[in-house]
Every structure is written in C-alpha cells, then in structure tokens.
Amino acid sequence: MQQLFKTTLNAIKLAMLALLALPASAGTLGGTVSIAFDDGGWTQYQYGLGIAANYGLPGTIFVPTALISASTAAPGESWVVDWDKIRAFHEAGWEIGAHGRSHLRLTELTPDEIEGEIEGPISDIEREIGVKPVSFSSPFGAFTDETIARIMESYDYHLSWKGHGGRNPADAIDPRYIGRFEVTNNMSAARVCGEMVRAAQNNFWLVLLFHGIVDGNPVEYQITARKYEEIIACASLLDQKGVIQVKTIREAMEAIEAQ
Numbered sequence: 045m046q047q048l049f050k051t052t053l054n055a056i057k058l059a060m061l062a063l064l065a066l067p068a069s070a071g072t073l074g075g076t077v078s079i080a081f082d083d084g085g086w087t088q089y090q091y092g093l094g095i096a097a098n099y100g101l102p103g104t105i106f107v108p109t110a111l112i113s114a115s116t117a118a119p120g121e122s123w124v125v126d127w128d129k130i131r132a133f134h135e136a137g138w139e140i141g142a143h144g145r146s147h148l149r150l151t152e153l154t155p156d157e158i159e160g161e162i163e164g165p166i167s168d169i170e171r172e173i174g175v176k177p178v179s180f181s182s183p184f185g186a187f188t189d190e191t192i193a194r195i196m197e198s199y200d201y202h203l204s205w206k207g208h209g210g211r212n213p214a215d216a217i218d219p220r221y222i223g224r225f226e227v228t229n230n231m232s233a234a235r236v237c238g239e240m241v242r243a244a245q246n247n248f249w250l251v252l253l254f255h256g257i258v259d260g261n262p263v264e265y266q267i268t269a270r271k272y273e274e275i276i277a278c279a280s281l282l283d284q285k286g287v288i289q290v291k292t293i294r295e296a297m298e299a300i301e302a303q
Contacts, residue, residue, distance in 0.1 A: 075244030075288040076214070076296050077279055078251045079103030080203065080224060082143060082181055084112055089129045091257040091269040097136050099280035104293040105133050106143035106181040106203070109168035127172045134173050139292035141179035142169065142199070149186040162195055179203065179293045192220050201297055203251070211239070212249040217300055222293070224253040229262040233274035240279060244287045249296055 079096060081088045084107035096103055111124045134140055142165035144150070150158055162180070169177045180195050181203040187195075195202050201219045210225025227236055236252065243250035252275070256266035282288045291299065 075240065075242075075247065076249040076299070077240050077243060077283075077288045077290050078249070078293055078296050079276075079279070079290070080181075080251055080253045080293065081105040082253065082255060083108065083147070084124045084130060084143070085256060086123065086125055087257045087266075088254070089125045089132070091259070091272060092254065093133055093136060093138070095269070095273045095276050099276050101276060101280055101283070101290050102137040102139070102292050102295075104139040104141050104179060105130070106141040106179070107165075107169075108143045108145060108147040108183065109165040109172075110145035111147060113168065113172075131173060134175070137292075139179065139294050140169055140173050140175065140177060141181060141203075141293065142166070142177045143181050144183045147183045149184050150182055150191045151186045151188055158191060158194060162191075162198055166198060196220055201293060203293065208248075210251045210253070211243065211246075212251065214247045214249055214300055214303075217249070217297070219297065222251060222297075224251045226253045226255075227267055227272075227275065228265075229267050229271075231267075233271050233278065236275045237278040237282075240282055240288055244282070249300065250288075251293070 079101065080103060081092055084105060088105065107130060108124065112127055112130060130140060144161040145164040145168070146161065148157070148161060150161060153161065166177060169175065178200040180199040180201070182191065182195070185205040187202075187204065192202060196219070201222055203222050203224055205223065208223045210223045212223055225239065239250055242248065254267065254272065256262070257269050257272045258266050259269050262268055279288070279290055283290045
C-alpha cells in the first residue's frame, strides 16, 4: 500500500509539472492518447489491465489468436494468456485487436498463409469475444504494400512503425499506417508524461505501445510495473483535467473520422 501511494504521488507530481508547462490560454486541448498492448502476454494481464482499470482507463490489446487458443492458462507454461483473460480485457472496456493468428512475419509467408493470418483472427475473436475486430497490428512490424492492401480489405485500421513515431497528426491520419510510440525501459515516466502534454499542445494522437510489464528488473521490450503505473496515473490526471482524452484505437479513429 505504501509503495502504491508513492507511485501514485510521483505520477501526480509528473502530471502537475506537465500542466504547469502548458500555456495559460490552453483551456481544453485537442490531444488524444491511446494505450496499446501487443501479444496478449501474461504480464499485460497481471499488471497492465489491473493498473489501467484502477484508473478507469481503456486501451487496445492486439492478440495472436491461435496462440491464445492454445494457451494452457498457466503463467510460466504459456507466454500468452487464455481467452478468459482476453474476455476480462473486453469487459473492462478494452478493444480487442488482431495480431495475426500465430505471431508470424507476414512478409515470409505464402499467399495462403497470409490469408489465414489476416482472416483467421476475425472468426476467432468473433467466436470467443462476440465482436468483430477492426484494428490489426502486423507481428514484428513486418509488412509490405501487398500485405497492407490485404489487411485493409478486412480491417479498418492498421498499426505500424511507419509514419510519425506514434505522434499522429489528427488532420493527417492514414488508417493504413497508424504510428506507435513504444515505451521502453530506458525512458522515464516524466518523458512519456511530457509526450502526452505535447500531444495536447500540437493536436496529436499519441499511441503508446507497451510489451512486457514486470515487477523486477526489465529487459528489452519490458518496463517496470511501477513506471507503467506512473504513466497511467499521469494519463488519468491529464484526462480528468481535459488536457487529453484517453481512447481505444477504434474510439480515437471514429472521433477523428467524424470531424
């Protein structure tokens, strides 16, 4: 409990410093922030969902559906969660996106294999969750013009590394190449909080990408649960103050398309 208090207090300090950096005439700004997870890993459920839910924030999780179906539902035995855990994300207001079926590089597959990796997740997610996915994230960020064209026949949005480094200009969004800002263990929570404020100042849509979230020492593609909570608490406070709006990928795109 004491550690949670310290973590939350640190995040509030970060957010207040960020708010002080805004111009006096800022008022309600136009920034949007989305929280995105790739892979459906155990720590994303163990820490990611619970912490975000504590602050009332939604996100989007991209899942490799064949691996989810094959999960043993036991941490340490499977690196991905099972469908019950994905349903928990959905029930908490998260969007369920597709990350292929088997987490393979689309650029190395045959046309028939590509078809299965793109089309298969739709039937899997509809069967298990009851909703059709509209967002797709190419595994390993690997895609070609041909795979993008096929993806966009079945999905409305594609998340990628191409574009604006996750700082997507609201007036120049290409739904084929929605960029993401990957949060890594060498970044401070203050830097990420500052990115949210810059999104508000410049009317950007900032998509924050997280992979592993751990309680111990992070390695590549991981951050600590404490740092993650500081980022989430900062986002929550900025959202409450009207500086940003936290939305799922689908919600953010629908709002942008409606303008």
